[in-house]
Amino acid sequence: MNKPVSLTAEAHHSDETGAKLGMWLFLFTELLLFGGMFLLYSIYRSEHAHEFFLAATELDTFIGTVNTLALLTSSLTVAISIEALRRGSRKITIAMLIITIILGIVFMINKYFEWSAKIHHGIYPGGAKLLSMSDGEMLFFNLYYVMTGLHGIHVLVGLGVLSFMLYFVSKRPGKKINLDYETLSQIRGANLEVVDEKGQKIDDIGLIDNDVEDVDIKFKYAQVPSKMDKSNIIKLENSGLYWHLVDIIWIFLFPLFYLVS
Amino acid sequence: MNQNASSSVENQENHSIGYGVYILVWLSLVVFTGLTVAVAGVDLKALAVTVALSIAATKSILVLMYFMHLKYEPPLFRTLVVVVVVALATFIILTFLDILFR
Numbered sequence: 117m118n119k120p121v122s123l124t125a126e127a128h129h130s131d132e133t134g135a136k137l138g139m140w141l142f143l144f145t146e147l148l149l150f151g152g153m154f155l156l157y158s159i160y161r162s163e164h165a166h167e168f169f170l171a172a173t174e175l176d177t178f179i180g181t182v183n184t185l186a187l188l189t190s191s192l193t194v195a196i197s198i199e200a201l202r203r204g205s206r207k208i209t210i211a212m213l214i215i216t217i218i219l220g221i222v223f224m225i226n227k228y229f230e231w232s233a234k235i236h237h238g239i240y241p242g243g244a245k246l247l248s249m250s251d252g253e254m255l256f257f258n259l260y261y262v263m264t265g266l267h268g269i270h271v272l273v274g275l276g277v278l279s280f281m282l283y284f285v286s287k288r289p290g291k292k293i294n295l296d297y298e299t300l301s302q303i304r305g306a307n308l309e310v311v312d313e314k315g316q317k318i319d320d321i322g323l324i325d326n327d328v329e330d331v332d333i334k335f336k337y338a339q340v341p342s343k344m345d346k347s348n349i350i351k352l353e354n355s356g357l358y359w360h361l362v363d364i365i366w367i368f369l370f371p372l373f374y375l376v377s
Numbered sequence: 378m379n380q381n382a383s384s385s386v387e388n389q390e391n392h393s394i395g396y397g398v399y400i401l402v403w404l405s406l407v408v409f410t411g412l413t414v415a416v417a418g419v420d421l422k423a424l425a426v427t428v429a430l431s432i433a434a435t436k437s438i439l440v441l442m443y444f445m446h447l448k449y450e451p452p453l454f455r456t457l458v459v460v461v462v463v464a465l466a467t468f469i470i471l472t473f474l475d476i477l478f479r
Binding site (some may be wrong): 181191194195356 | 393394396399400402403406407410413414417425426429430432433436437440441443444445446450451453454457458461462464465468469472473476
């Protein structure tokens with residue numbers, strides 16, 4: 117083990133590893149959730165190989181491929197946004213996050229058109245055309261709706277998480293200082309003012325009389341790398357991990373549903 | 378190279394990954410996607426699923442190692458992923474044994 121450079125750096129490091137480990141444990145539960153469905157898919161497929169083959173011809177390989185490329189590219193942009201945030205390039209981070217969110221929306225729009233077309237043709241659980249199909253084809257489409265549906269919900273959650281991250285990264289960093297009763301007792305009776313470096317008054321806080329119990333002072337820094345909120349890095353990394361997992365699940369859904377024909 | 382990565386894990390701030398690496402990984406992912414679509418058009422009979430799943434597994438490993446930073450994390454992370462994947466594979470194999478030899 118190397119000696120820690122400084123106490124705070126070491127504390128930050130172990131915290132980051134712990135946070136990531138927690139995220140990975142959560143991702144494992146997600147993996148097993150989808151794993152159960154993949155198990156179901158593989159068993160029914162082994163029993164109805166030919167029907168699965170026929171049913172898959174109904175799915176549009178082109179839309180599936182476009183969606184695969186959209187998710188793969190969004191994984192790239194989210195990975196770059198994390199690296200950019202580590203380097204302090206806030207603008208690249210924000211740009212990459214926006215592209216990621218747009219690609220996620222593109223994915224959902226494609227899914228919307230895909231599902232609408234199927235539903236329009238009566239291929240949905242309980243739909244006229246689906247009910248007229250063989251057992252195997254029915255199983256295929258029911259699994260298709262459940263698995264891509266659950267995956268779609270994960271994309272929506274991911275989009276929500278990334279939107280929050282976009283807000284956190286865009287927000288100006290700042291902090292709050294609290295002047296408690298003890299501190300205020302030293303300046304009681306004085307008039308508290310905010311002044312700039314030249315001594316020019318910017319704002320008047322007011323008279324600190326005996327009734328004032330405590331004062332909160334809020335600071336907002338300019339957007340400079342040195343004042344960047346470091347806690348955003350680990351939050352964005354964990355959001356990125358989630359987004360990548362959603363991508364990996366799609367990497368398996370795509371060949372199993374669109375390419376078996 | 379792997380050894381190097383795991384020994385530099387102590388100092389997280391130091392292993393900055395170039396954007397170029399990510400773009401290369403993305404390019405490989407796109408190529409693999411093209412490959413899996415192209416191969417689907419070829420009649421491979423029983424091999425088709427094996428080929429499609431092998432390509433998907435390769436793509437996942439690329440995403441896990443590079444995009445998800447597993448290559449640069451402490452070995453514990455990779456061990457855990459392997460344990461979970463082996464557990465899932467065991468469930469699938471045991472279920473199939475039950476179905477096939479019932």
